[in-house]
Amino acid sequence: MGIGSIIFIVLVAAASWLFARNIMRVRRNILLGKDEVINDRQPERWAVMTRVALGQSKMVVRPIAGFLHIIVYAGFVIINIEVLEIIIDGIFGTHRVLSFMGGFYDFLIGSFEWLALGVWVACVIFLVRRNIIKLKRFVQKELDGWPKSDANLILFTEIALMSAFLLMNAADWSLQQQGAEHYVKAGAFPVSSALAGLFNLSTAAPSTLILIERICWWFHIIGILAFLNYLPYSKHLHILLAFPNVWYSKLKPKTEIANMERVTGEVKSMLDPSIPPPAPAPTHTVAGHEVADRFGAKDVFDLSWKSLMDAYSCTECGRCTSECPANITGKLLSPRKIMMDTRDRMEEVGKVIDAKGKWEDDGKSLHTRITDEELWACTTCNACTQACPVNIDPVNIIMEMRRYLVMEESKTRPALTGMFNNVENNGAPWAFGPDRRLEWTQE
Amino acid sequence: MSQSLSIRTMAEFAAAGEVPEVLFWVGCAGSFDDRAKKITKAFVRILNAAKVKFAILGQEETCTGDPARRAGNEFLFQMQALQNVTVLNGYGVKRIVTACPHCFNTLKNEYPALGGTYEVLHHTQFINALMKEGRIKVEGGSFKGKRITFHDPCYLGRGNNEYEAPREVLLKLDAALVELKRSKQNGLCCGAGGAQMFKEAEPGTREVNIERSEEALAAEPQVIAAGCPFCNTMLTDGVKHFNKEGEVKVMDIAELIAAANDL
Numbered sequence: 001m002g003i004g005s006i007i008f009i010v011l012v013a014a015a016s017w018l019f020a021r022n023i024m025r026v027r028r029n030i031l032l033g034k035d036e037v038i039n040d041r042q043p044e045r046w047a048v049m050t051r052v053a054l055g056q057s058k059m060v061v062r063p064i065a066g067f068l069h070i071i072v073y074a075g076f077v078i079i080n081i082e083v084l085e086i087i088i089d090g091i092f093g094t095h096r097v098l099s100f101m102g103g104f105y106d107f108l109i110g111s112f113e114w115l116a117l118g119v120w121v122a123c124v125i126f127l128v129r130r131n132i133i134k135l136k137r138f139v140q141k142e143l144d145g146w147p148k149s150d151a152n153l154i155l156f157t158e159i160a161l162m163s164a165f166l167l168m169n170a171a172d173w174s175l176q177q178q179g180a181e182h183y184v185k186a187g188a189f190p191v192s193s194a195l196a197g198l199f200n201l202s203t204a205a206p207s208t209l210i211l212i213e214r215i216c217w218w219f220h221i222i223g224i225l226a227f228l229n230y231l232p233y234s235k236h237l238h239i240l241l242a243f244p245n246v247w248y249s250k251l252k253p254k255t256e257i258a259n260m261e262r263v264t265g266e267v268k269s270m271l272d273p274s275i276p277p278p279a280p281a282p283t284h285t286v287a288g289h290e291v292a293d294r295f296g297a298k299d300v301f302d303l304s305w306k307s308l309m310d311a312y313s314c315t316e317c318g319r320c321t322s323e324c325p326a327n328i329t330g331k332l333l334s335p336r337k338i339m340m341d342t343r344d345r346m347e348e349v350g351k352v353i354d355a356k357g358k359w360e361d362d363g364k365s366l367h368t369r370i371t372d373e374e375l376w377a378c379t380t381c382n383a384c385t386q387a388c389p390v391n392i393d394p395v396n397i398i399m400e401m402r403r404y405l406v407m408e409e410s411k412t413r414p415a416l417t418g419m420f421n422n423v424e425n426n427g428a429p430w431a432f433g434p435d436r437r438l439e440w441t442q443e
Numbered sequence: 444m445s446q447s448l449s450i451r452t453m454a455e456f457a458a459a460g461e462v463p464e465v466l467f468w469v470g471c472a473g474s475f476d477d478r479a480k481k482i483t484k485a486f487v488r489i490l491n492a493a494k495v496k497f498a499i500l501g502q503e504e505t506c507t508g509d510p511a512r513r514a515g516n517e518f519l520f521q522m523q524a525l526q527n528v529t530v531l532n533g534y535g536v537k538r539i540v541t542a543c544p545h546c547f548n549t550l551k552n553e554y555p556a557l558g559g560t561y562e563v564l565h566h567t568q569f570i571n572a573l574m575k576e577g578r579i580k581v582e583g584g585s586f587k588g589k590r591i592t593f594h595d596p597c598y599l600g601r602g603n604n605e606y607e608a609p610r611e612v613l614l615k616l617d618a619a620l621v622e623l624k625r626s627k628q629n630g631l632c633c634g635a636g637g638a639q640m641f642k643e644a645e646p647g648t649r650e651v652n653i654e655r656s657e658e659a660l661a662a663e664p665q666v667i668a669a670g671c672p673f674c675n676t677m678l679t680d681g682v683k684h685f686n687k688e689g690e691v692k693v694m695d696i697a698e699l700i701a702a703a704n705d706l
Contacts, residue, residue: 255602256552260517264557267521296515325632325655330648377645380513380637381597386628399515406515416514419641423519427505428471429641434502440473440480441450 008090008221015225022232026312029350032286033305034293038248045247048391053246058389062319065129068122072158075119076239079112079165086221096172099186109187113169117191120162123155130155137318142337147235147316154236161223168216170196171209180206238315242390245313248306249391254382257399262293288358296403299365300346303400310392311343320384320394326377333377335384335394341369342397366401375401376413448487452501453534463498465569466531468541468550471506472672478679479542479672485701486542486566492706493578497540503530507549514638521557524549528559542566542697544598544671545636551603565599567609567670567696574615581703586616591699592623592664594655594678595630596671609670609696616703621662631655635673656681660691667693 051057060066085098099105130138169192175183231237265278281293291301320335321327327334345366353359378398385393405411419429426433456463472479490497508523539561541547551563573579599605606627613620625631634651659667669675679693
């Protein structure tokens with residue numbers, strides 16, 4: 001076994017180990033949330049996942065971005081079949097080990113090339129949309145700083161990976177044409193052969209070509225391994241989480257708000273004294289820390305794990321925010337920011353746990369990042385949940401946080417206090433008593 | 444508009460040992476808001492004309508709790524809901540119709556978890572069914588050829604996936620139905636949902652209802668059709684903001700059908 005193979009094996013093993021560790025960290029952070037059993041209506045869940053995640057049905061609502069995204073997505077899924085071959089070649093020092101498939105292999109390599117070109121072009125267009133055309137949803141203020149760099153870094157990396165892939169094939173094709181040893185004639189190279197022509201590679205010295213081919217081969221595979229480990233620190237994690245996130249998505253009517261069982265117990269006991277009040281609030285232990293079961297959400301511990309998975313699945317595309325009536329009319333609320341804040345808070349909590357071995361209150365909460373003004377701007381219209389290509393539900397987080405404000409902190413908007421009093425005293429949100437409920441029949 | 448309304452309460456039905464075909468859940472807006480009361484009466488005229496044996500709860504009806512829940516007050520919501528469920532179950536109610544998408548959503552989706560399971564219909568679904576059964580027809584053509592646009596209420600459309608019933612009813616008017624730029628799944632909120640109706644809007648550059656009314660007016664309709672008392676208020680205010688109340692009317696679908704039939 002050559003030194004190259006050993007280096008390769010060590011690299012793949014290290015990258016896989018690191019990736020597994022990172023994924024366990026993400027999993028642990030998601031499980032900071034409350035338990036919620038979601039395993040009903042399974043056939044429907046598989047169907048929704050197939051349609052929405054695999055089939056990208058909500059992406060194409062916006063045809064330009066949707067079409068380009070499908071190219072990149074298909075490129076990601078299909079070109080990674082090539083990685084299988086790269087790994088076998090890397091371990092055994094072989095070259096194009098799958099070429100025994102003959103015509104089918106030619107077809108595969110040819111399709112990869114067209115897809116790679118497609119991905120390259122799509123990513124350039126995405127960069128233009130973000131940085132030159134500056135579409136509104138890509139320049140809103142919650143993206144200032146790291147989120148913007150993250151987005152550009154992802155696009156540059158994909159362009160670099162595709163460039164390396166095509167250049168590698170161009171050198172390989174040239175070597176094949178020259179009948180170089182080791183470089184068996186295999187594959188079809190519709191794009192890279194043109195690229196070779198462009199750079200005059202077919203007449204280059206075999207040693208130069210081998211150098212280019214090897215550099216690109218290593219760059220491509222190291223790039224993929226590095227990118228894999230970048231995912232858990234990036235919005236790009238959506239490429240993995242989109243699938244489970246859609247599987248677990250809310251199937252109930254969008255405007256249905258889930259019942260709080262604990263409140264039901266207390267209210268029943270209030271209405272009927274013969275019913276005993278429910279047991280005191282249970283606590284659950286998160287990372288060695290007792291968390292009381294609060295009314296609503298103060299922090300990430302009080303949200304369902306599904307809301308936390310939502311936050312990690314968000315790729316900050318901003319379709320939610322661009323459809324949000326509050327945001328459109330200049331209010332502070334941006335559903336995308338709600339998701340980003342939830343994720344950032346989860347990461348912050350995770351870092352404390354990493355550093356101290358357990359959770360210790362840092363005096364902050366979700367409310368440190370998300371202001372009351374944002375929460376009270378929501379009309380619960382669900383334009384955001386409709387717009388989200390991976391069925392993220394920002395309204396659920398907003399509702400849980402409102403519940404905390406009202407039921408734990410007695411913080412609300414003055415007019416809403418009036419509405420509460422009216423409902424309580426008159427059975428209507430206005431100051432009209434039940435005795436006036438039939439007046440309309442007489443008018 | 445001359446006939447007096449025939450309305451009986453659930454208590455009256457029970458006392459007479461009768462069972463109504465459906466319970467009409469009037470809702471707080473429908474009972475107390477001057478504009479929404481007109482919608483209530485228009486719907487009752489349709490029910491009367493179709494000879495639907497319906498009941499209302501009258502003084503026994505109270506707020507479903509929708510605004511309380513959406514404003515974060517789960518206790519108050521459940522107090523309301525459990526009281527209402529007790530009353531509804533006490534009368535053995537099976538079927539409810541309401542002209543308010545918020546009541547509709549709460550009764551249909553949120554009461555089952557508290558022991559109240561009913562077949563709940565929005566009044567546009569109910570009117571549509573009456574038309575299909577031939578119990579009511581659209582007579583005359585007072586809206587023939589008029590440009591009508593429909594504003595999807597979030598709690599009926601996106602919330603509960605009902606986009607067709609209101610449109611099918613409107614098509615019976617022989618009017619020219621023009622769709623708004625943002626409609627159906629992509630419909631823009633009127634600004635009232637999530638308890639916003641009962642508070643000042645948070646600071647921003649403009650009001651949501653102005654944004655929506657501007658879009659509706661751009662379709663140059665003679666009538667903006669609504670299916671929700673809160674949307675109705677928001678859009679009426681928006682049309683006034685643009686000084687268009689002389690040319691463009693905001694009307695509930697029930698009012699359109701009642702007017703077309705001269706009820």
